[in-house]
Amino acid sequence: MKNILAVMEVTDKVTPLSLQILSRAREIADELDGRLDACLIGSDVAKFADELIAHGADRVLVAENPRLKDYLTLSYTKVFEAVVEASDPFGIMMPATHNLRDMGGRYAARKKIGLVAECVAVELNDTKDDIKWIRPTFDGQLFSDVRSQSIPKMGTVAEDVYEINEADANRKGEVVKVDVTLTDAECLTEILGSVKANTANSTxxxxxxxxxxxxxxxxxxxxxxxxxxxxxxGAQTTGTKPISDQLWIPQDRYVGMSGRKVHPKVYIAIGISGSAQHIQGMKNSDIIIAINNDPTANIFDIAHYGIVGDLFEVVPKLTEAIKNL
Ligand SMILES: Cc1cc2nc3c(=O)[nH]c(=O)nc-3n(C[C@H](O)[C@H](O)[C@H](O)COP(=O)(O)OP(=O)(O)OC[C@H]3O[C@@H](n4cnc5c(N)ncnc54)[C@H](O)[C@@H]3O)c2cc1C
Known part of the structure; x- marks a missing residue:
């Protein structure tokens, strides 16, 4: 039997991305006639098991320990190894977040298995004996179908590519405790405090x-x-990842797959090509207006209104016209 393991991330609740992945994992497990396990690692996380069963998990593997309160690479990777052993999955789907990208990478290196990062689609091949991990490549201009030759086949999945299925409170499932002992040597680092992100950015x-x-x-x-x-x-400003990499804007302010996810009434994209990674963060805007001098730029594929022109001429005129309104 080919089973799927969906790795969940919790803050004070199960994150939306985790539930999106669980929902897609349910569909894949059904196609494989397999079992869907969900994995919960942390301190005091068993309370979320029922919600995961309601969203499709057949079993919830719970690894709890007060030492797992904060994400730390060594301790989480050790515990994750035990969870994978208990699940024996064919495929592992996990959120493409900072922490789980870190844990997935560490686990893959330890086990010498493949890990496909930031997938925007996860599908089975026609014969249902392989997983197609679809991810943007060449600066988001193409999508590649990546296959992993090792088992379990493992990938991280980007936010907002799958919808959360409807919860069914009557669904039945099993909660399995995975025993974890963590030695001091496996908990070499300790989080002493955390600093809240710049609140000016939260707008x-x-x-x-x-x-x-x-x-x-x-x-x-x-x-x-x-x-x-x-x-x-009276708008907020943001930019693409290269703009933030070059520090024109704060590094936590760019929009996209690995950045912020926004859904304003109006999103005006100026001098932006429209890579798959950028679009991932702003495609849910109500109205997208693009200004670009290349009529073939991808941004025009999703824009509701487009201006093909030199931004250095168009933008000052637009600003002036709006000021005069
Ligand atoms: C793992 C990974 C994750 C990534 N995550 C993100 C992410 O979350 N967010 C993100 O934004 N990017 C991300 N990227 C980068 C992404 O692939 C693109 O490289 C990036 O989005 C391109 O930024 P850009 O549109 O500003 O630049 P470019 O692609 O260089 O586009 C510039 C555009 O400006 C236009 N232009 C040039 N001159 C003018 C002019 N005078 N007037 C009008 N138009 C003009 C050009 O026609 C072009 O379309 C990621 C990449 C990787 C590998």
Whole structure:
């Protein structure tokens, strides 16, 4: 029997991405006629098991220990090994988050197995003996179908590519405790405190209008074009990952698959090509307006309104027109 293991992440609740993955994992396990296990690692996490069963888990493997309160690479990887042993899965799907990308990488290296990162689709092949891990490649211009030759086949899955299925409170499942002992040597680091992210940034997710800039702006000295348009509109600003890598904007402020997820009423993408990774973070905007001098740019595929033109000419005129309204 080919079983699937879905790795869950919890904060004060099971994260939406975990439930999205669980929902997709349910469909795949059904196609394989296999069992779906969900994995909960942490301190005081067994209380979430019923919710996971309601969303499709046949078994919830719970590994609890006060020492697992915070994510730490060594302790979590050790415990995850025990969970995988108890599940004996054909495929492992986990959230593409900072912590689980870290744990997946460490586990894959230890076991010398493959790990496909940040997939935007997970499917079975026609003969149902392999998993197709679909992920963006070449700066998001293409999607590649990656196969892993080792078992378990393991991949991390990006946010918002699957919907959460409806919970069924009457579903029955099993809760299995996985015993974990952790020695001091396996808990070499300790989290002494945490610093809240800059609260000024939290407004991005709540923003009704967002003006976003990309590499089409060429140099940071041109960023004022973005802020001036945003000021005229009372909008928030953001950018693509390379813009934040080059520190034109704070590193925790870019939008995309590995960045922030936004859903404003209006998203204005200026000098942004529309890579799959960027689109992942803003595709749920109500209205997308793109300004780009390349009529074939991918951003126009998802834009509701497009202006093909030189941003250095278009944006100042647009800002001026809005100020005059
Ligand atoms: C694992 C991984 C994760 C990633 N995660 C993210 C992510 O979360 N978010 C993200 O944004 N990226 C992410 N990326 C990077 C992504 O693949 C792209 O490289 C990036 O989104 C491209 O940014 P851009 O659109 O600003 O630049 P470019 O792709 O270089 O596009 C610039 C655009 O500006 C246009 N342009 C140039 N001059 C002008 C002008 N004068 N007037 C008008 N238009 C002009 C060009 O036609 C072009 O379309 C990730 C990459 C990897 C490998």
């Amino acid at each position: 991005l997710e709540d923003a009704r209008v967002i003006v976003a800039g990309g590499l089409g702006l060429k140099e940071p000295k041109h960023w004022h074009l973005i802020t001036e348009l945003a000021d005229a509109l």
